[in-house]
Ligand SMILES: C[S@@+](CC[C@H](N)C(=O)[O-])C[C@H]1O[C@@H](n2cnc3c(N)ncnc32)[C@H](O)[C@@H]1O
């Protein structure tokens with residue numbers, strides 16, 4: 075492991091500002107729900123389609139690098155008893171904790187995301203019911219470090235039935251070998267035969283979150299498929315989205331987004 079690179083990343087993350095990060099990526103123009111052509115509906119569609127197969131289910135789902143966002147868990151909550159959120163930063167774990175435990179609308183307003191997911195899932199589920207369901211299932215919010223052989227330390231009793239992760243591994247790894255090692259590390263948290271749904275950045279080298287400028291390891295579609303194959307996965311679905319010029323707004327140099335639906339070999 076590139077210990078210097080990992081330590082430098084950890085130091086940079088101390089300046090990560092969740093509010094700025096949410097502003098940059100989860101408000102307009104990137105949060106535009108008027109067409110599936112836009113990036114946020116595309117991401118939500120990928121996750122809704124994967125869970126709609128009904129094959130990804132079980133007791134526990136772990137979200138690797140939750141950050142200050144919950145959109146990535148909206149389609150999962152019908153298929154698991156317990157959802158475990160994780161992040162490297164206390165400030166992000168606190169954002170999730172406050173969202174789960176607050177009744178009135180405090181913090182970031184996810185209602186447009188929840189309404190959109192209810193619409194595309196087509197079950198006629200009232201969005202406030204989905205919101206309450208997710209809050210009820212989000213039972214643990216744990217510290218995690220993907221660069222540790224056991225990323226959750228001793229906090230996890232048994233392997234999870236499924237993993238989700240969005241924009242974490244490539245944004246927390248200084249280089250490709252560290253990314254591959256981090257994927258190996260988090261794969262230990264997943265039961266054999268379990269599914270891993272990952273969304274991430276393609277060919278991105280940095281992103282901004284307030285005072286923080288975080289380096290990202292640029293990855294191609296081939297890189298990702300190779301990494302998953304090396305970590306013992308079968309790829310069921312791979313989709314990519316080209317970032318349109320009007321969504322390249324200076325908060326990063328992301329070129330595209332990938333979605334991978336992979337299964338750990340039994
Ligand atoms: C780009 S944000 C992704 C947030 C969210 N999942 C999303 O979809 O927007 C990257 C996240 O990785 C977390 N992170 C940074 N270093 C990490 C590490 N070593 N292990 C696990 N997570 C880490 C950060 O705290 C941050 O929340």
Ligand SMILES: O=[N+]([O-])c1ccc2c(c1)CN[C@@H](CO)C2
Pocket residue numbers: 099104113114241245275278280281290326328
């Ligand atoms: O377009 N988006 O919806 C979107 C959402 C989150 C993120 C990006 C793009 C690109 N940068 C990553 C951090 O590496 C975070």
